[in-house]
Amino acid sequence: MTTAQNDKHTHLTVREICDELGVARSTFYDWRAARKAPPCIKLPNGDLRIRRADFESWLQSLEQRV
Numbered sequence: 001m002t003t004a005q006n007d008k009h010t011h012l013t014v015r016e017i018c019d020e021l022g023v024a025r026s027t028f029y030d031w032r033a034a035r036k037a038p039p040c041i042k043l044p045n046g047d048l049r050i051r052r053a054d055f056e057s058w059l060q061s062l063e064q065r066v
Contacts, residue, residue, distance in 0.1 A: 011041070011049040 017038070018025050031037040038058035040048045 010052050012052060012055060014048050014050075017050055017055065 012020075014025060014028055018028050021028075028037060032040065038050050039054045040050055042048055
């Protein structure tokens with residue numbers, strides 16, 4: 001696996017997160033504004049990325065609160 005392919009699997013786009021969760025993009029940004037979204041990395045071009053590990057930890061934290 002090349003570095004570019006490896007990065008694709010470890011850093012998710014907002015679209016990938018929304019597709020995986022089955023939520024609208026606006027919902028993700030609402031969560032982000034309310035500080036309820038997984039930690040994001042803001043790239044110099046303004047795009048956001050979410051580390052796969054951070055996303056998985058965030059999902060686990062939601063399970064524990066229920």
